[in-house]
Amino acid sequence: MQTFFRYNWMVREEWYKWCEELSEEELLQPRVGGVGGILKTLFHIADVEWSWIMVMQGKPDFQEDFANYNTVEKVRALDARFRPEVEAFVLAWNERLERNIFKDVRQDGSVVTDGWGEIMRHVIAHEIHHIGQLSLWARELGKAPISANLIGRGLLETLPGKE
Known part of the structure; x- marks a missing residue:
């Protein structure tokens, strides 16, 4: 679990750097798919x-x-503000948390329950999905996207307890 979060954070930071080369217009331009655009x-x-x-x-x-976050710097700062709390939770993850239940009461009164492990995997897949969209938009702009390759990023060396 931790490896995939670290991977997503690493790739996300590379996308922030990639975005520094784009104009504000390119970053904010509405695009097909996703939630609206690159930034x-x-x-x-x-x-x-x-x-x-x-x-x-x-x-x-x-x-x-x-x-309120319409520049790369502002989005990156928000991410940096969120990261310590997210990272602490991810680094404390263990098998016992896998089956904890999250209950969500919907607006219609129905209750949906999901396991924490399922939610964590959803969060990982959610980002990977959107990174794919960013890659397509990069190609539409005639630019090389950030590599989505997990191999060769040294992620195993960053795991706690790795000697």
Whole structure:
């Protein structure tokens, strides 16, 4: 689990750097698919990751407004603000948490239950899905996307207890 979160964080940071080469117009331009565009998608990824981690822990989740985060620097800063709490939760992850239950009461009164392990995997897959969209948009702009390759990133060396 931790390896995939570290992978997503590493790739996300590379996308932030990649975005520094784009104009504001290119970053904010509405695009087909995703949540609207390149920068809004990066904002969405960080916001969703943080939101799920908070609600699993029973902590308040507030909805950030993208209008307040319309530059790479602002989205990156928001991500940096969220990261310590998310990372602490991810690094403390263990098998016992896998089957903890999260109950969500929907607006219609129905109750949906999900295991924490399933939610964590959803958060990982959610980001990977959106990174694929960013890659397509990069190619539409005539630019090389960030590599999605997990191999060769040195992720096993960063795991706790690895000697």
